[in-house]
Amino acid sequence: MKRILTAVTAAALTIGASGTAIAGKAEDTLNIVWERELENVDSYFNTAREGIIVNRMTWDNLLYRDPQTMDYVPLIAKSYEWVDDTTLKFELKEGLTFHNGEKLDADDVVFTYNWVADPANGVKTQQNVSWIDSAEKLGPYSVQINLKEPFPAALEFVSGAIPIYPEEYYTEVGPDGMGLKPVGSGPYMISNVEPGREIVWKKFDDYMKDSPKGQPQIGTIIQRTIPERNTQIAELLAGKADWMWRVPADQADRLSSSGKVTIVNEQTFRIGYITLDSSGVTGDTPLKDVRVRQAINYAIDREAIVEALVRGKSEVVNAACFPSQFGCTDDVTTYEYDPEKAKALLAEAGYPDGFSIDFYAYRNRDYAEAMMGFLGEAGIKANLNYLKYATLRDKIRAKEVPMGFMTWGSYSINDVSAITSHFFKHGSDDLALDDKVKALLDRGDTTVDSAVREAAYKEALQIIADQAYWVPLWSYNTNYAFSNDLNFTPSADEIPRFFTASWK
């Protein structure tokens, strides 16, 4: 019912929209809307993807990950080098300033790294910073960062989750002050924050001239939180908003054909998967038998679901990782849709008439129901329990979920250690508990030698696929809808970069 209503509404909105956009271009103000109330603009104290967007706009890191090539390029740092497995050295650019005029030099970098590394300061995602042992100043523009142990994915964090903060200002105002009056050195400076409701940015005129992020083009950017997607679409059509994302596929089609706004689809790092209790920690279920798990893999027509429901640039994934991530390979055992083979495997495992099992999910109910349909054809009766994310995750960790449809966005980290290692190293989300896989992942996670890493991860992914510990499903995609006046290019890491946007 709700789907029909939204469809009708979208149709009505498309027909109803009249005239051209007014607000944005004429006033050089980009109005962006999203649905999430961001808890704190200080990126060390939020866990939301929207927080990453704010982070990239407002602050700079030592390095920058190029969204197209995925290479790490100099940003605040002029150059970097791995001195050994646990030591990173950075030479900084000179003459950089923060938005408040404070000079950016080695002191700020050393301060930031040491401050976030101290657990007492309570950085919300400790995993982003827990690899740092300490930072030392080698000279006014030279810094050394010491790691606790070899951590090959370190540059992901150097270029991602660890923006450089102004020492004097942050010491004075602390996280609460930073949350309300943020100061960074990025392409845009924040001029106003109303927590959870609105953020206003102005172009930073003294921004680094040779920045790989480019130079900010648009004068003012205003973000507003609008929880209801239909309202966002209405504002977009009425020209009161210039940009929105996560437009559902059916509405995107309609908006696109109306010609009043531009729709662009892009993949994201997020993949879907079904976690299966192969070790029996949740109780004695048929899933302990590898043939049953393989049967489940064969039973679900992932291609069909991607084509009909997920759509966009999404693709079926076969390994337990996102294809662009370092160490990920699709060269593993794959399970093409084959209901007959599924039934045969089930019969062989002693379930000729199938069985019934609890199936959990927290998002994309339509995908979950489609999968249940396929499972039903093979004789597996999946009973759906649809929960809130936090509740379901809680239940998985309490070992109460034999079979769950989950997704993982890897925090946009382009390295398999952010996904495969998270799930298969006997942590609380691991239902496979395979010692060999753990050993291989450990090997890959603790050396900076790329060849060793790739080989280790490949073997681990191969075992995961052979044993069918997961049903890897598909990558996610998102639709961006924006004003026809706007030049905007999305990227697969799902971090919209408004500092590269401009008016046509």
Add this chain to the structure above:
Amino acid sequence: MLIYTIKRFFLAILVALTVSVITFSLNQLSGDPAIAMAGETASDSDIEYIRKLYGFDRPVHEQYLSWVARAAQGDLGQSFYFRIPVTDLLAERLPVSMILGVSAITFAIVLSVPLGVLAAMRPNSWLDRFALGLSVVGQAMPSFWLALMLIVLLGVMFPILPMTGSDSWQNFVMPTIVLGYYATPAIMRLTRAGMLEVLGSDYIRTARAKGLKRHTILFKHALRNAVIPVVSLAAVQFGFMLGGSIVIESIFALHGAGYLAWESIGRLDLPVVQAIVLVFSLFYIVLTFLSDLLNAWLDPRIRVS
């Protein structure tokens, strides 16, 4: 009247305490706040760290008592999510819900009471049919649908009203209509039924026979008796509108307390959920208390028994 008032007052306090206990225990059942706060990439040690930091590892009754003790002093704690005091958050969000609630109930009463009276005066006339039609539609139409249709009409096709935000009175026009209309059918039907019953009673016939003026009969004698149940209903509806406008607040991006409560439940921001439930139930309790008093004043039989 005094004894009646005191009795009602103690009952109200008991209800308030019960509500706080129930909310607190339900919150405890709804999941582990440490996991929700840590976010999706957190490791076990992150979660353990947060659990200790916020005292989730303490016994439940200890957590409850310390919360009540601080709440009594006006300290509702700090939002886990926003990291600002809950009282600051409420000071920002409650006024929006209050404005919306007051304007919606006013809209509902202004629309439905006169219409109900008119319908009762001329039963089965076209006016009565119109009132009936209006209330049937109001009852049947989901409010989010009406909200979206108003947005299409007044925001997109004829852009005369702002669709989102709470900066000016214009922002409240559409939400008021939607929320107020939702309460209209019940109030109107009750007014009509009450008036019909009263107008057919003996003392009205007597009043007419005495030759009293028509509007004196209608407003002084009939309406006063007919509105007694309407007062109770309106009080309940008002309470409902303050707390139950989640859908409306989210569609019109009003950022009021109802939406804040809803979101806070999702992110297990317990201090905020508890504070909002407490504040709203206090409103409810106060409103019920006041409507009881108002009814007792309107109808002497209530205060005597």
